[in-house]
Amino acid sequence: MKIENLAKEHIRNLKPCIHGGEVWQLEFSKKNILDFSANVNPLGPSPKAINAIIESFWKIPFYPDSNNKSVKEAISKSIGISPENLIIGNGSTEIIYLFSEVFVKEDERVLIPAPTFGEYEMAVLKANGKIEYLYLTHDFKIDANEFIKKMEDVKVAFLCNPNNPTGLLVPFDDLIKIVDKAEKNNTLIFVDEDFMDFAPKEKCSSLIREIDYYQNLFIIKSFTKFFGLTGLRIGYGIGNKEAIEIMSRVKIPWNVNCLAEAAAIATLTDSEFSDKTYRLIGEEREFLMNELSQIKGFYVIPSDANFFLINIKKTGLKAKELKSKLLKFGILIRDCDSFKGLDEYYIRVAIRTRKENEYLIEALKKVINYG
Ligand SMILES: Cc1ncc(COP(=O)(O)O)c(C=O)c1O
Secondary structure, three states, rough: OOOHHHHOOOOOOOOOOOOOOHHHHHHOOHHEEEOOOOOOOOOOOOOHHHHHHOOOHHHHHHOOOOOOHHHHHHHHHOOOOOOOHHEEEOOHHHHHHHHHHHHOOOOEEEEEEEEEOOHHHHHHHOOOOEEEEOOOOOOOOOOOHHHHHHHOOOOOOEEEEEOOOOOOOOOOOHHHHHHHHHHHOOEEEEEEEOOOOHHOOOHHOOOOOOOOOOOEEEEEEOOOOOOHHHHHHOEEEEEHHHHHHHHHOOOOOOOOOOOHHHHHHHHHHHHEEEEHHHHHHHHHHHHHHHHOOOOOOEEEEEEEEOEEEEEEEOOOHHHHHHHHHHHHOEEEEOOEEEEEEEOOOOEEEEEOOHHHHHHHHHHHHHHHOOO
């Protein structure tokens, strides 16, 4: 008996997506590695979140609230969206899969830009949908007119804003043009705003305020990145009430644990921590942009997020080679050749604290200048 033959046909060919943050696969102990490959808050979680976790240990023998009432109320208060427009997931990744499972029917076409976060593709393939790719322009922008042209006859279009791995925002007017046109064609627009809280406030192009105006708009946000609750796994979707209702019907019960919920609620009240994070990333983005741009052979794409995409071709090194050389310094970076639309000469580095960023620059200079 060949067990694989018993699996669904379209599932058999799927391969897991590659990500940064592979610290558990390394020989180093986690404590000795500086992880620039995962784009998360370098300060870790808020102290209020840690306290809330400790104070919630008593909840462990109980099932968590499968409707996530208290965390929905906390998010609602924080972002000004009604709890009926929210669905909570085991990380925003769960919401990507749930959305695709609910809305992508067999052989329906879905539009995905390239390069972008790999799980949209996986979720659509798992739902047995068909993918159309729209490659970004030479300077890694979305051409809104091209996007709209390609959007004809697609059921769902994904957009990541700011985009992973480029760090670039899609301008608000372009987004509205896309969502507006999509609504007329019955196309759903899925916008991933997981990195939006890091973007400069004056450039922010979040569509959260538009959720009541466009029935076809769905947005995800995460507690993984800005709030540093990475290992706890909690994120959410924001959408039209009908979309939320039907997704809630098929969501896995008790998908979010009680400690993740408590931490998420607490971190939303810690404005001091949020302000500190926003300020740190803003300052370090400027510092790192300047320092990285001075490294011989580096072409750094200016970023609105908490990471940089860098073309290293002129250094004469491939991303994999640079990654393994940096590991000798205890530094882990993301080699980007698994992203559709990028070749073997791109790396991505997260923005961390000043001391850590300086250590990265020092190591890069040693590797690039002296081999
Ligand atoms: C753009 C983007 N969306 C979603 C996710 C998934 O985040 P979460 O931890 O909330 O599942 C990631 C993780 O790397 C990401 O980069």
